[in-house]
Amino acid sequence: xxxxxxxxxxxxxxxxxxxxxxxxxxxxxxxxxxxxxxxxxxxxxxxxxxxxxxxxxxxxxxxxxxxxxxxxxxxxxxxxxxxxxxxxxxxxxxxxxxxxxxxxxxxxxxxxxxxxxxxxxxxxxxxxxxxxxxxxxxxxxxxxxxxxxxxxxxxxxxxxxxxxxxxxxxxxxxxxxxxxxxxxxxxxxxxxxxxxxxxxx
Numbered sequence: 001x002x003x004x005x006x007x008x009x010x011x012x013x014x015x016x017x018x019x020x021x022x023x024x025x026x027x028x029x030x031x032x033x034x035x036x037x038x039x040x041x042x043x044x045x046x047x048x049x050x051x052x053x054x055x056x057x058x059x060x061x062x063x064x065x066x067x068x069x070x071x072x073x074x075x076x077x078x079x080x081x082x083x084x085x086x087x088x089x090x091x092x093x094x095x096x097x098x099x100x101x102x103x104x105x106x107x108x109x110x111x112x113x114x115x116x117x118x119x120x121x122x123x124x125x126x127x128x129x130x131x132x133x134x135x136x137x138x139x140x141x142x143x144x145x146x147x148x149x150x151x152x153x154x155x156x157x158x159x160x161x162x163x164x165x166x167x168x169x170x171x172x173x174x175x176x177x178x179x180x181x182x183x184x185x186x187x188x189x190x191x192x193x194x195x196x197x198x199x200x201x
Contacts, residue, residue: 008091009093011056011094014093014094014095015094015118015135018094018095018112018115019115022112022113022114022115023115024115025115025118025136026116026117026118026190026194027117027118027119027120028117028119030119030120030121030122030186033121033122033123033124033129034122034123034124034179034182034183035124035125035179036124036178036179036180037125037177037178037179038125038126040178040180041123041124041125041126041130044123044130044180045130047087048087051090052090053087053088053089053090054087054088054089054090055130055131056087056088056132056133056134056135057085057086057087057088057132057133057134057135058085058086058088058094058097058098058101058134058135058136058137059083059084059085059135059136059137059187059191060083060084060098060101060102060110060136060137060139061083061116061136061137061138061191061195062083062084062106062108062110062139062140062141063138063139063140063200063201064141064146064159065159066161066162066201068083068159068160068161068162069083069084069106069108069146069157069158070082070083070084070157070159070160070165070169071083071084071105071106071148071154071156072155072156072157073153073154073155074152074153074155076155076176077172077175077176077178078172079168079169079171079172079175080169080172080173080176080181081160081169081172082169082173082181082184082188083184083187083188083191084101084102084105085101085134085184086104086105088135094135098110098112098139102139103144103149104148104149104150104154105149105150105153105154105157106144106146106147106148106154106157107144107145107146107148107157108141108143108144108145109143109144110140110141110142111139111140111142112137112138112139113137113138113139113140114137114138114198114200115135115136115137116137116138116191116194116195117134117135117136117187117190117191117194118133118134118136119133119134119136119187120132120133120134121134121183123180123183124179125179136187136190136191138198138200146158146159162192162195162201165188165192166188166189166192170189173185
């Protein structure tokens with residue numbers, strides 16, 4: 001290993017270290033697989049096909065004045081917004097992945113505050129399955145300005161209230177008919193419930 005390379009700790013060790021600082025996440029069983037349409041399943045598998053990314057993501061609930069940062073992707077159906085998330089790249093730590101994704105998708109520099117959830121969904125299409133892990137964090141803004149850096153991947157960024165995320169935005173996610181967005185609705189439900197338990201919102 002050259003002097004410029006950084007050896008990333010095993011995932012289990014990273015999780016333990018984050019738990020010591022940010023608290024132990026709630027682990028929720030998701031026994032029912034999320035049925036994906038062909039196009040979204042192909043995108044999911046394609047995102048890992050070059051070997052650069054793992055079957056896991058970081059999902060960020062960034063609070064600014066009691067509002068939550070959400071993003072919209074160019075291919076999202078009308079009305080669909082969701083908290084930012086992104087794949088963890090091979091050789092990348094969870095904290096580093098969270099900071100990178102936040103900057104790319106929202107323009108914000110962040111620090112992690114709470115390790116809210118660790119979820120392990122299964123996505124399926126035509127008998128084929130992908131087993132996944134989502135690491136869900138509460139984060140705070142420490143710099144930057146709201147606005148996507150990666151404008152090919154992100155169409156818009158804005159702030160919404162928890163009530164909007166529970167109500168019309170959730171309805172749009174479910175109405176989409178897309179398994180991946182159904183999963184994102186469930187992630188938001190679980191994260192909002194956890195934030196209420198922690199008396200954050």
